[in-house]
Amino acid sequence: MKKEEGKMEKIVSLAKRRGFVYQGSEVWGGLSGMWDFGPLGVTLKNNIKNSWWKKFVDDREDMYGLDAAIIMNSKTWEASGHLKNFTEKLVECSKCNAQFRADQLKENKCAKCGGELKEEQSFNEMFETNVGASKDSSSVAYLRPETAQGIFVNFKNIIDSFHPRLPFGIAQIGKAFRNEINARDFLFRTREFEQMEIEYFFKGEEWEKHFEDWRVSSWEWLNEIGLNKDVVHELDVEDKDRAHYSKKTIDFEYDFPFGRSELFGLAYRTNYDLTNHKLDYLDDREGERFIPHVIEPSFGVDRIVFALLNEAYTEDELGGEERVYLKFKPNLAPVKVAVFPLLKNKPELVAKAREVFEIVRKEIPQTMFDDNGNIGKRYRRQDEIGTPNCITIDFDTLEDDTVTLRDRDTGEQKRIKIEDIVSSISI
Ligand code: ATP
Numbered sequence: 001m002k003k004e005e006g007k008m009e010k011i012v013s014l015a016k017r018r019g020f021v022y023q024g025s026e027v028w029g030g031l032s033g034m035w036d037f038g039p040l041g042v043t044l045k046n047n048i049k050n051s052w053w054k055k056f057v058d059d060r061e062d063m064y065g066l067d068a069a070i071i072m073n074s075k076t077w078e079a080s081g082h083l084k085n086f087t088e089k090l091v092e093c094s095k096c097n098a099q100f101r102a103d104q105l106k107e108n109k110c111a112k113c114g115g116e117l118k119e120e121q122s123f124n125e126m127f128e129t130n131v132g133a134s135k136d137s138s139s140v141a142y143l144r145p146e147t148a149q150g151i152f153v154n155f156k157n158i159i160d161s162f163h164p165r166l167p168f169g170i171a172q173i174g175k176a177f178r179n180e181i182n183a184r185d186f187l188f189r190t191r192e193f194e195q196m197e198i199e200y201f202f203k204g205e206e207w208e209k210h211f212e213d214w215r216v217s218s219w220e221w222l223n224e225i226g227l228n229k230d231v232v233h234e235l236d237v238e239d240k241d242r243a244h245y246s247k248k249t250i251d252f253e254y255d256f257p258f259g260r261s262e263l264f265g266l267a268y269r270t271n272y273d274l275t276n277h278k279l280d281y282l283d284d285r286e287g288e289r290f291i292p293h294v295i296e297p298s299f300g301v302d303r304i305v306f307a308l309l310n311e312a313y314t315e316d317e318l319g320g321e322e323r324v325y326l327k328f329k330p331n332l333a334p335v336k337v338a339v340f341p342l343l344k345n346k347p348e349l350v351a352k353a354r355e356v357f358e359i360v361r362k363e364i365p366q367t368m369f370d371d372n373g374n375i376g377k378r379y380r381r382q383d384e385i386g387t388p389n390c391i392t393i394d395f396d397t398l399e400d401d402t403v404t405l406r407d408r409d410t411g412e413q414k415r416i417k418i419e420d421i422v423s424s425i426s427i
Helices: 007-017 038-056 075-080 148-152 155-162 204-224 274-275 300-310 348-364 375-385 396-399 418-424
Strands: 021-023 033-039 063-067 087-092 100-103 121-124 128-130 140-143 168-177 192-202 232-236 246-254 259-268 281-283 289-292 293-300 315-320 321-326 337-341 365-368 389-393 400-408 413-416
Touching: 007 021, 007 246, 007 300, 007 321, 033 140, 038 063, 038 204, 075 148, 075 274, 075 396, 100 140, 100 337, 128 389, 128 418, 140 259, 148 192, 148 274, 192 259, 192 300, 192 396, 204 246, 204 259, 204 293, 232 259, 246 315, 259 274, 274 365, 293 300, 300 315, 315 375, 337 348, 337 375, 348 389, 348 396, 348 418, 375 389, 400 418, 413 418
Parallel strands: 063 168, 337 365, 337 389
Antiparallel strands: 021 033, 087 100, 087 121, 128 140, 168 192, 192 293, 232 246, 246 259, 259 293, 281 289, 315 321, 389 400, 400 413
Protein backbone atom coordinates (compact mmCIF):
# COMPACT_ATOMS: atom_id res chain seq x y z
CA MET A 1 0.00 0.00 0.00
CA LYS A 2 1.32 3.43 -0.88
CA LYS A 3 0.61 6.63 0.99
CA GLU A 4 -0.10 9.38 -1.47
CA GLU A 5 1.47 12.67 -0.46
CA GLY A 6 -0.99 15.50 -0.17
CA LYS A 7 -3.96 13.48 -1.44
CA MET A 8 -5.88 13.85 1.79
CA GLU A 9 -5.63 17.67 1.60
CA LYS A 10 -6.69 17.62 -2.05
CA ILE A 11 -9.77 15.52 -1.27
CA VAL A 12 -10.79 17.61 1.74
CA SER A 13 -10.38 20.77 -0.31
CA LEU A 14 -12.34 19.49 -3.33
CA ALA A 15 -15.06 18.12 -1.03
CA LYS A 16 -15.46 21.59 0.49
CA ARG A 17 -15.11 23.63 -2.71
CA ARG A 18 -17.65 21.59 -4.62
CA GLY A 19 -20.22 21.18 -1.87
CA PHE A 20 -19.71 17.58 -0.71
CA VAL A 21 -18.44 17.99 2.86
CA TYR A 22 -18.01 21.08 5.06
CA GLN A 23 -16.39 21.38 8.45
CA GLY A 24 -19.16 21.31 11.11
CA SER A 25 -20.01 24.73 12.67
CA GLU A 26 -17.24 26.32 10.62
CA VAL A 27 -18.39 29.93 11.13
CA TRP A 28 -17.93 29.44 14.88
CA GLY A 29 -14.49 27.92 14.58
CA GLY A 30 -15.70 24.37 13.90
CA LEU A 31 -16.27 21.52 16.34
CA SER A 32 -13.81 18.68 16.36
CA GLY A 33 -15.09 15.41 14.92
CA MET A 34 -18.18 16.95 13.28
CA TRP A 35 -18.75 17.34 9.53
CA ASP A 36 -21.67 18.71 7.52
CA PHE A 37 -22.68 17.25 4.17
CA GLY A 38 -23.43 19.78 1.43
CA PRO A 39 -25.85 19.31 -1.48
CA LEU A 40 -23.65 16.85 -3.41
CA GLY A 41 -22.55 15.05 -0.25
CA VAL A 42 -26.15 14.39 0.77
CA THR A 43 -26.94 12.95 -2.66
CA LEU A 44 -23.80 10.82 -2.66
CA LYS A 45 -24.71 9.48 0.79
CA ASN A 46 -28.29 8.82 -0.33
CA ASN A 47 -27.03 6.94 -3.39
CA ILE A 48 -24.81 4.78 -1.14
CA LYS A 49 -27.61 4.13 1.36
CA ASN A 50 -30.18 3.39 -1.35
CA SER A 51 -27.86 0.93 -3.08
CA TRP A 52 -27.20 -0.83 0.26
CA TRP A 53 -30.89 -0.89 1.21
CA LYS A 54 -31.87 -2.26 -2.21
CA LYS A 55 -29.31 -5.07 -2.09
CA PHE A 56 -29.79 -6.09 1.52
CA VAL A 57 -33.46 -5.30 2.19
CA ASP A 58 -35.62 -4.68 -0.90
CA ASP A 59 -34.13 -7.47 -3.03
CA ARG A 60 -34.44 -10.11 -0.28
CA GLU A 61 -37.39 -11.79 1.34
CA ASP A 62 -35.73 -12.48 4.68
CA MET A 63 -34.97 -8.89 5.72
CA TYR A 64 -37.00 -6.34 7.68
CA GLY A 65 -36.25 -2.61 7.83
CA LEU A 66 -36.27 -0.53 11.01
CA ASP A 67 -35.73 3.05 12.13
CA ALA A 68 -35.44 3.08 15.92
CA ALA A 69 -35.01 6.11 18.22
CA ILE A 70 -31.46 7.34 18.81
CA ILE A 71 -32.00 7.79 22.56
CA MET A 72 -32.97 4.57 24.31
CA ASN A 73 -33.79 3.62 27.88
CA SER A 74 -30.44 3.50 29.72
CA LYS A 75 -31.12 -0.05 30.84
CA THR A 76 -30.40 -1.00 27.20
CA TRP A 77 -26.77 0.06 27.61
CA GLU A 78 -26.45 -1.66 30.95
CA ALA A 79 -27.75 -4.89 29.41
CA SER A 80 -25.63 -4.61 26.25
CA GLY A 81 -22.46 -4.12 28.29
CA HIS A 82 -21.70 -0.70 26.82
CA LEU A 83 -21.90 1.14 30.16
CA LYS A 84 -19.16 -1.10 31.48
CA ASN A 85 -17.17 -1.99 28.38
CA PHE A 86 -17.50 0.71 25.77
CA THR A 87 -14.30 2.30 26.97
CA GLU A 88 -10.90 3.24 25.63
CA LYS A 89 -7.71 3.72 27.60
CA LEU A 90 -7.09 7.45 27.92
CA VAL A 91 -3.70 8.98 28.73
CA GLU A 92 -3.00 12.63 29.38
CA CYS A 93 0.28 14.54 29.15
CA SER A 94 1.40 15.97 32.50
CA LYS A 95 3.04 18.94 30.73
CA CYS A 96 0.69 20.13 27.95
CA ASN A 97 -2.49 18.20 28.95
CA ALA A 98 -2.92 16.72 25.44
CA GLN A 99 -5.07 13.58 25.52
CA PHE A 100 -4.50 10.38 23.56
CA ARG A 101 -5.92 6.89 23.14
CA ALA A 102 -3.23 4.73 24.73
CA ASP A 103 -3.38 2.14 21.89
CA GLN A 104 -2.68 4.84 19.30
CA LEU A 105 0.56 6.07 20.88
CA LYS A 106 3.77 4.66 19.45
CA GLU A 107 5.88 5.55 22.50
CA ASN A 108 5.22 5.97 26.19
CA LYS A 109 5.44 9.77 26.04
CA CYS A 110 3.33 12.68 24.78
CA ALA A 111 3.06 12.67 20.96
CA LYS A 112 2.79 16.47 20.95
CA CYS A 113 5.51 17.74 23.34
CA GLY A 114 7.32 14.60 24.44
CA GLY A 115 6.23 15.19 28.06
CA GLU A 116 5.57 12.47 30.62
CA LEU A 117 2.17 10.80 30.63
CA LYS A 118 -0.16 10.59 33.62
CA GLU A 119 -1.58 7.27 34.71
CA GLU A 120 -3.92 5.55 32.22
CA GLN A 121 -7.68 5.96 32.82
CA SER A 122 -10.72 4.24 31.37
CA PHE A 123 -12.89 6.56 29.32
CA ASN A 124 -16.43 5.64 28.27
CA GLU A 125 -17.07 6.97 24.76
CA MET A 126 -20.85 7.26 25.06
CA PHE A 127 -22.25 10.82 24.97
CA GLU A 128 -24.40 11.48 28.02
CA THR A 129 -27.51 13.64 28.14
CA ASN A 130 -30.65 14.02 30.29
CA VAL A 131 -34.20 13.30 29.27
CA GLY A 132 -36.83 15.68 30.69
CA ALA A 133 -36.47 18.73 32.88
CA SER A 134 -34.68 17.25 35.88
CA LYS A 135 -30.98 16.55 35.79
CA ASP A 136 -30.39 13.65 38.13
CA SER A 137 -29.24 10.09 37.85
CA SER A 138 -32.74 8.88 36.94
CA SER A 139 -32.86 11.14 33.85
CA VAL A 140 -29.45 10.20 32.44
CA ALA A 141 -29.56 8.86 28.89
CA TYR A 142 -27.02 8.21 26.13
CA LEU A 143 -26.81 8.92 22.42
CA ARG A 144 -26.51 5.45 20.88
CA PRO A 145 -22.91 4.47 20.05
CA GLU A 146 -24.20 1.84 17.57
CA THR A 147 -27.56 1.36 15.85
CA ALA A 148 -27.53 -2.38 16.62
CA GLN A 149 -29.20 -2.15 20.04
CA GLY A 150 -32.26 -0.52 18.46
CA ILE A 151 -32.54 -3.69 16.39
CA PHE A 152 -32.17 -6.10 19.32
CA VAL A 153 -34.79 -4.40 21.47
CA ASN A 154 -37.27 -4.57 18.56
CA PHE A 155 -36.65 -8.27 17.89
CA LYS A 156 -39.87 -9.32 19.61
CA ASN A 157 -41.93 -6.57 17.95
CA ILE A 158 -40.88 -7.72 14.48
CA ILE A 159 -41.66 -11.34 15.38
CA ASP A 160 -45.10 -10.41 16.71
CA SER A 161 -45.94 -8.30 13.63
CA PHE A 162 -44.53 -10.50 10.86
CA HIS A 163 -43.93 -14.01 12.31
CA PRO A 164 -40.70 -14.52 10.34
CA ARG A 165 -39.07 -17.94 10.35
CA LEU A 166 -35.35 -18.20 11.07
CA PRO A 167 -33.03 -17.28 9.51
CA PHE A 168 -34.05 -13.65 9.03
CA GLY A 169 -32.51 -10.25 9.50
CA ILE A 170 -33.32 -6.71 10.58
CA ALA A 171 -31.59 -3.77 8.89
CA GLN A 172 -31.27 -0.19 10.01
CA ILE A 173 -29.55 2.95 8.78
CA GLY A 174 -29.04 5.76 11.25
CA LYS A 175 -26.79 8.05 13.22
CA ALA A 176 -24.44 6.82 15.93
CA PHE A 177 -22.35 8.92 18.31
CA ARG A 178 -19.01 8.23 19.95
CA ASN A 179 -17.07 10.69 22.02
CA GLU A 180 -13.79 9.62 20.41
CA ILE A 181 -10.69 10.68 22.35
CA ASN A 182 -8.99 11.83 19.15
CA ALA A 183 -11.34 12.57 16.29
CA ARG A 184 -9.16 12.73 13.17
CA ASP A 185 -8.52 11.88 9.55
CA PHE A 186 -11.46 13.70 7.93
CA LEU A 187 -14.54 11.43 7.83
CA PHE A 188 -12.67 8.43 9.19
CA ARG A 189 -12.92 9.04 12.92
CA THR A 190 -15.74 11.43 13.71
CA ARG A 191 -17.89 11.85 16.80
CA GLU A 192 -21.20 11.76 14.93
CA PHE A 193 -21.54 9.34 12.03
CA GLU A 194 -23.98 7.12 10.24
CA GLN A 195 -24.11 3.34 10.29
CA MET A 196 -25.84 0.79 8.07
CA GLU A 197 -26.26 -2.30 10.22
CA ILE A 198 -27.84 -5.71 9.91
CA GLU A 199 -28.49 -8.25 12.62
CA TYR A 200 -29.07 -11.60 10.96
CA PHE A 201 -30.66 -14.18 13.30
CA PHE A 202 -30.28 -17.96 13.05
CA LYS A 203 -29.77 -21.14 15.05
CA GLY A 204 -26.38 -21.04 16.78
CA GLU A 205 -24.93 -24.17 15.16
CA GLU A 206 -25.28 -22.62 11.68
CA TRP A 207 -23.02 -19.65 12.39
CA GLU A 208 -20.15 -20.55 10.07
CA LYS A 209 -22.41 -20.90 7.03
CA HIS A 210 -24.11 -17.56 7.66
CA PHE A 211 -20.81 -15.83 8.38
CA GLU A 212 -19.51 -17.00 5.01
CA ASP A 213 -22.73 -15.95 3.21
CA TRP A 214 -22.45 -12.44 4.66
CA ARG A 215 -18.76 -12.25 3.84
CA VAL A 216 -19.59 -13.05 0.21
CA SER A 217 -22.56 -10.69 -0.09
CA SER A 218 -20.57 -7.89 1.56
CA TRP A 219 -18.00 -8.28 -1.22
CA GLU A 220 -20.77 -8.25 -3.85
CA TRP A 221 -22.01 -4.91 -2.56
CA LEU A 222 -18.49 -3.47 -2.32
CA ASN A 223 -17.95 -4.37 -5.98
CA GLU A 224 -21.26 -2.74 -6.90
CA ILE A 225 -20.05 0.57 -5.48
CA GLY A 226 -16.61 0.26 -7.05
CA LEU A 227 -14.43 -1.03 -4.19
CA ASN A 228 -12.64 -4.23 -5.15
CA LYS A 229 -10.01 -6.59 -3.76
CA ASP A 230 -7.13 -4.35 -4.87
CA VAL A 231 -8.08 -1.75 -2.29
CA VAL A 232 -10.11 -3.58 0.39
CA HIS A 233 -8.49 -6.27 2.50
CA GLU A 234 -9.86 -8.72 5.05
CA LEU A 235 -8.30 -8.82 8.49
CA ASP A 236 -9.23 -11.61 10.87
CA VAL A 237 -9.36 -9.78 14.19
CA GLU A 238 -7.40 -11.44 17.01
CA ASP A 239 -9.13 -12.43 20.26
CA LYS A 240 -7.63 -9.60 22.29
CA ASP A 241 -8.73 -6.92 19.80
CA ARG A 242 -12.35 -8.05 19.37
CA ALA A 243 -15.32 -6.17 20.83
CA HIS A 244 -16.67 -7.57 24.10
CA TYR A 245 -19.61 -9.27 22.36
CA SER A 246 -17.83 -10.91 19.42
CA LYS A 247 -16.56 -14.47 18.88
CA LYS A 248 -15.27 -13.85 15.37
CA THR A 249 -14.76 -10.58 13.51
CA ILE A 250 -13.38 -9.75 10.10
CA ASP A 251 -12.46 -6.12 9.59
CA PHE A 252 -12.65 -5.08 5.96
CA GLU A 253 -9.82 -2.58 5.68
CA TYR A 254 -9.35 0.06 3.03
CA ASP A 255 -6.19 1.84 1.92
CA PHE A 256 -7.12 5.33 3.11
CA PRO A 257 -4.71 8.15 2.17
CA PHE A 258 -3.35 8.06 5.75
CA GLY A 259 -2.92 4.28 5.78
CA ARG A 260 -4.80 0.97 5.89
CA SER A 261 -7.74 1.05 8.34
CA GLU A 262 -11.17 -0.43 9.04
CA LEU A 263 -13.86 0.42 6.51
CA PHE A 264 -16.49 -1.86 8.02
CA GLY A 265 -16.77 -4.92 10.21
CA LEU A 266 -18.41 -8.32 10.02
CA ALA A 267 -18.95 -9.84 13.47
CA TYR A 268 -20.43 -12.99 14.94
CA ARG A 269 -22.07 -11.59 18.08
CA THR A 270 -23.33 -15.02 19.27
CA ASN A 271 -26.58 -14.73 21.28
CA TYR A 272 -24.95 -12.31 23.69
CA ASP A 273 -27.32 -9.38 23.09
CA LEU A 274 -30.65 -11.23 22.92
CA THR A 275 -29.67 -13.14 26.08
CA ASN A 276 -28.96 -9.88 27.91
CA HIS A 277 -32.24 -8.34 26.73
CA LYS A 278 -34.03 -11.53 27.89
CA LEU A 279 -35.47 -12.19 24.43
CA ASP A 280 -35.90 -15.53 22.70
CA TYR A 281 -37.59 -17.27 19.76
CA LEU A 282 -40.28 -19.93 19.65
CA ASP A 283 -40.04 -22.33 16.74
CA ASP A 284 -43.71 -23.33 16.65
CA ARG A 285 -43.13 -26.17 14.17
CA GLU A 286 -40.58 -27.88 16.40
CA GLY A 287 -42.16 -26.58 19.62
CA GLU A 288 -38.69 -25.44 20.65
CA ARG A 289 -37.79 -22.18 22.44
CA PHE A 290 -34.21 -20.90 22.15
CA ILE A 291 -32.11 -17.77 21.82
CA PRO A 292 -31.00 -17.13 18.23
CA HIS A 293 -27.43 -16.12 17.38
CA VAL A 294 -26.52 -13.23 15.08
CA ILE A 295 -24.09 -12.17 12.40
CA GLU A 296 -23.65 -8.42 12.14
CA PRO A 297 -22.33 -6.63 9.06
CA SER A 298 -21.76 -3.05 10.25
CA PHE A 299 -20.96 -0.46 7.60
CA GLY A 300 -20.02 3.16 8.32
CA VAL A 301 -21.52 5.46 5.69
CA ASP A 302 -18.98 8.24 6.32
CA ARG A 303 -15.97 5.95 5.90
CA ILE A 304 -17.49 4.68 2.66
CA VAL A 305 -17.99 8.26 1.41
CA PHE A 306 -14.33 8.94 2.21
CA ALA A 307 -13.15 5.76 0.48
CA LEU A 308 -15.25 6.51 -2.61
CA LEU A 309 -13.96 10.09 -2.84
CA ASN A 310 -10.42 8.76 -2.52
CA GLU A 311 -10.97 6.03 -5.13
CA ALA A 312 -12.67 8.41 -7.54
CA TYR A 313 -10.15 11.25 -7.27
CA THR A 314 -8.13 11.30 -10.50
CA GLU A 315 -5.70 13.76 -12.01
CA ASP A 316 -4.94 13.53 -15.73
CA GLU A 317 -4.42 15.57 -18.86
CA LEU A 318 -7.15 16.13 -21.37
CA GLY A 319 -6.66 18.12 -24.61
CA GLY A 320 -3.30 19.34 -23.32
CA GLU A 321 -4.79 20.65 -20.07
CA GLU A 322 -4.44 19.26 -16.58
CA ARG A 323 -7.69 18.37 -14.95
CA VAL A 324 -9.10 16.74 -11.81
CA TYR A 325 -12.11 14.50 -12.03
CA LEU A 326 -14.04 12.12 -9.79
CA LYS A 327 -14.34 8.73 -11.43
CA PHE A 328 -17.47 7.64 -9.52
CA LYS A 329 -19.35 4.65 -10.82
CA PRO A 330 -22.34 6.24 -12.59
CA ASN A 331 -24.83 4.66 -10.13
CA LEU A 332 -23.24 6.65 -7.28
CA ALA A 333 -22.50 9.96 -9.00
CA PRO A 334 -24.59 12.72 -7.36
CA VAL A 335 -25.20 14.30 -10.77
CA LYS A 336 -25.75 11.76 -13.54
CA VAL A 337 -26.36 14.13 -16.43
CA ALA A 338 -25.61 17.83 -16.94
CA VAL A 339 -27.41 19.69 -19.72
CA PHE A 340 -25.95 22.91 -21.20
CA PRO A 341 -26.82 25.41 -23.89
CA LEU A 342 -23.63 26.05 -25.87
CA LEU A 343 -24.04 29.79 -25.36
CA LYS A 344 -25.80 31.44 -22.47
CA ASN A 345 -26.81 34.60 -24.32
CA LYS A 346 -28.78 32.94 -27.14
CA PRO A 347 -32.37 32.62 -25.89
CA GLU A 348 -33.27 30.00 -28.53
CA LEU A 349 -30.42 27.73 -27.34
CA VAL A 350 -31.30 28.23 -23.68
CA ALA A 351 -34.97 27.45 -24.38
CA LYS A 352 -34.08 24.27 -26.29
CA ALA A 353 -31.63 23.22 -23.56
CA ARG A 354 -34.35 23.69 -20.92
CA GLU A 355 -36.68 21.54 -23.02
CA VAL A 356 -34.07 18.77 -23.24
CA PHE A 357 -33.30 19.13 -19.53
CA GLU A 358 -36.97 18.57 -18.63
CA ILE A 359 -37.17 15.48 -20.89
CA VAL A 360 -34.06 13.91 -19.35
CA ARG A 361 -34.92 14.90 -15.77
CA LYS A 362 -38.25 13.07 -15.97
CA GLU A 363 -36.36 9.81 -16.51
CA ILE A 364 -33.21 10.57 -14.52
CA PRO A 365 -33.90 12.76 -11.48
CA GLN A 366 -30.20 13.46 -10.75
CA THR A 367 -29.93 15.74 -13.79
CA MET A 368 -28.62 19.31 -13.62
CA PHE A 369 -28.96 22.36 -15.84
CA ASP A 370 -25.84 24.53 -16.11
CA ASP A 371 -25.29 27.68 -18.16
CA ASN A 372 -22.68 29.32 -15.95
CA GLY A 373 -19.39 30.39 -17.56
CA ASN A 374 -18.01 29.09 -20.84
CA ILE A 375 -18.45 25.51 -22.00
CA GLY A 376 -14.89 24.49 -21.10
CA LYS A 377 -15.38 25.69 -17.53
CA ARG A 378 -18.67 23.81 -17.28
CA TYR A 379 -17.05 20.56 -18.40
CA ARG A 380 -14.29 21.00 -15.83
CA ARG A 381 -16.78 21.74 -13.08
CA GLN A 382 -18.83 18.65 -13.94
CA ASP A 383 -15.65 16.55 -14.12
CA GLU A 384 -14.71 17.72 -10.66
CA ILE A 385 -18.01 16.52 -9.19
CA GLY A 386 -17.93 13.27 -11.13
CA THR A 387 -20.83 13.80 -13.59
CA PRO A 388 -20.53 10.92 -16.07
CA ASN A 389 -22.56 12.50 -18.92
CA CYS A 390 -22.69 16.08 -20.27
CA ILE A 391 -25.14 17.06 -22.99
CA THR A 392 -24.67 20.23 -25.03
CA ILE A 393 -27.33 21.92 -27.09
CA ASP A 394 -25.94 23.92 -30.04
CA PHE A 395 -27.21 25.48 -33.27
CA ASP A 396 -27.40 22.09 -35.03
CA THR A 397 -29.80 20.93 -32.31
CA LEU A 398 -32.26 23.57 -33.47
CA GLU A 399 -32.06 22.15 -37.00
CA ASP A 400 -32.00 18.37 -36.51
CA ASP A 401 -32.80 17.57 -32.85
CA THR A 402 -29.36 16.10 -32.16
CA VAL A 403 -27.08 16.96 -29.22
CA THR A 404 -23.48 16.21 -28.23
CA LEU A 405 -22.96 13.69 -25.47
CA ARG A 406 -19.58 13.93 -23.73
CA ASP A 407 -18.06 11.13 -21.70
CA ARG A 408 -16.41 12.20 -18.42
CA ASP A 409 -13.51 9.75 -18.42
CA THR A 410 -12.36 10.01 -22.04
CA GLY A 411 -13.70 13.48 -22.90
CA GLU A 412 -14.99 11.94 -26.14
CA GLN A 413 -18.03 13.50 -27.71
CA LYS A 414 -20.61 11.99 -30.01
CA ARG A 415 -23.76 13.25 -31.65
CA ILE A 416 -26.99 11.57 -30.74
CA LYS A 417 -30.68 12.22 -31.20
CA ILE A 418 -32.61 13.80 -28.33
CA GLU A 419 -34.94 10.80 -28.24
CA ASP A 420 -31.94 8.48 -27.75
CA ILE A 421 -30.36 10.37 -24.83
CA VAL A 422 -31.79 8.30 -22.00
CA SER A 423 -30.95 4.96 -23.63
CA SER A 424 -27.42 6.09 -24.61
CA ILE A 425 -26.05 7.19 -21.25
CA SER A 426 -24.55 5.30 -18.38
CA ILE A 427 -26.37 5.76 -15.06
P1 ATP B 1 -12.37 1.57 15.26
O1 ATP B 1 -11.59 0.37 15.72
O2 ATP B 1 -11.86 2.18 14.00
O3 ATP B 1 -12.64 2.56 16.35
P2 ATP B 1 -14.66 0.02 15.72
O4 ATP B 1 -14.08 -1.34 15.57
O5 ATP B 1 -14.88 0.58 17.07
O6 ATP B 1 -13.79 1.05 14.85
P3 ATP B 1 -17.26 -0.77 15.10
O7 ATP B 1 -17.71 -0.67 16.50
O8 ATP B 1 -17.04 -2.10 14.49
O9 ATP B 1 -15.97 0.13 14.89
O10 ATP B 1 -18.26 0.10 14.21
C1 ATP B 1 -18.76 -0.34 12.98
C2 ATP B 1 -18.46 0.64 11.87
O11 ATP B 1 -18.90 1.95 12.21
C3 ATP B 1 -16.97 0.82 11.58
O12 ATP B 1 -16.49 -0.20 10.73
C4 ATP B 1 -16.97 2.16 10.91
O13 ATP B 1 -17.31 2.04 9.53
C5 ATP B 1 -18.05 2.90 11.63
N1 ATP B 1 -17.44 3.75 12.68
C6 ATP B 1 -17.12 3.39 13.93
N2 ATP B 1 -16.60 4.41 14.61
C7 ATP B 1 -16.57 5.46 13.76
C8 ATP B 1 -16.13 6.82 13.87
N3 ATP B 1 -15.65 7.29 15.00
N4 ATP B 1 -16.27 7.62 12.78
C9 ATP B 1 -16.77 7.15 11.62
N5 ATP B 1 -17.20 5.89 11.47
C10 ATP B 1 -17.10 5.04 12.51
